[in-house]
Amino acid sequence: IFVDTVGPADKYQEKLKKIFPGIEVTVKPKADSLFPVVSAASICAKVARDRVVKGWKFLEDLGENDSDYGSGYPNGQSTKDLNLLYCSRPEALSLYWELVGYTE
Structure with missing residues (x-):
């Protein structure tokens, strides 16, 4: 292995x-x-x-961002932008933002 x-x-x-x-x-x-x-x-x-x-079908309404959320990787710019747009994190995004310097 x-x-x-x-x-x-x-x-x-x-x-x-x-x-x-x-x-x-x-x-x-x-x-x-x-x-x-x-x-x-x-x-x-x-x-x-x-x-x-x-x-992926998000539980949350993402409005215009429904198809432009990037790869889902924390270091992707589209993913970062989407995360910063919302006060709460959509359920499919990573919980480990400290890896790329973003923390709550």
Whole structure:
């Protein structure tokens, strides 16, 4: 198993080895640039995520912004603009804005 991580690789690797005993687990930052299989999985995940986001029906009325909310990633400008437009966060947007310097 190859895992891409932004956190402590050793900690995640040990945890996964306990969950999957007998299976070789490799956890590395930037694994998508180190292992072709992780690169392929990353592309597949992005395509699937983009399809879900494109067809997402928000519970909230977004008015004119109903189709221009970007990728949903916190660092995307359209996503930032949409989030700042509303006092409350639409239910599908990330709760972890501190990653890009925006906090409530």
